[in-house]
Amino acid sequence: DAGITQSPRYKITETGRQVTLMCHQTWSHSYMFWYRQDLGHGLRLIYYSAAADITDKGEVPDGYVVSRSKTENFPLTLESATRSQTSVYFCASSEAGDHNEQFFGPGTRLTVL
């Protein structure tokens, strides 16, 4: 599929479990981003990556791990899920350079019980 995809779209897990959310883009965009959307907070940046093997923290990185071994993939791992990580997670990508539009995936709704 062309564009940016996320999997799974819905996930229910238990506190303490490890969960990995997948993100794949077919545009060969250099930049990729992970956001979480919560009521009353809007979209908050978790981690981003400027290129393969280059990642950096965003506003709310605690409890999350990312990797970027290939340009097209940017998985987000919750090493030990907590209830506060219940959220909708969005992956996005953009071309290199300043002020480029970010394209968002459809989101993953994660519930931690």
Added chain:
Amino acid sequence: DQQVKQNSPSLSVQEGRISILNCDYTNSMFDYFLWYKKYPAEGPTFLISISSIKDKNEDGRFTVFLNKSAKHLSLHIVPSQPGDSAVYFCAASEAGTALIFGKGTTLSVSS
């Protein structure tokens, strides 16, 4: 401390009228501003942007105005249509940094 603020959580407008969504920012280093639209169960989609060297950008029914001295931007939708009902996010960035999003404003357009 919020750098991008959308102080109105919701806005209701009648079809055919103008919708005005507002956004304030605190960081004077922001030089690029964007509006994204989001429908339920979908990712945000880019709507319109403006550089700090401009004070207005227009794209069809959508116009964004930037007032740098007031650190304020607004999105005007004219005429509003029921399909415009969505959450609208304002976002801002400095050169080379990630976007900072506001909390969003839910627009409801009634027919």
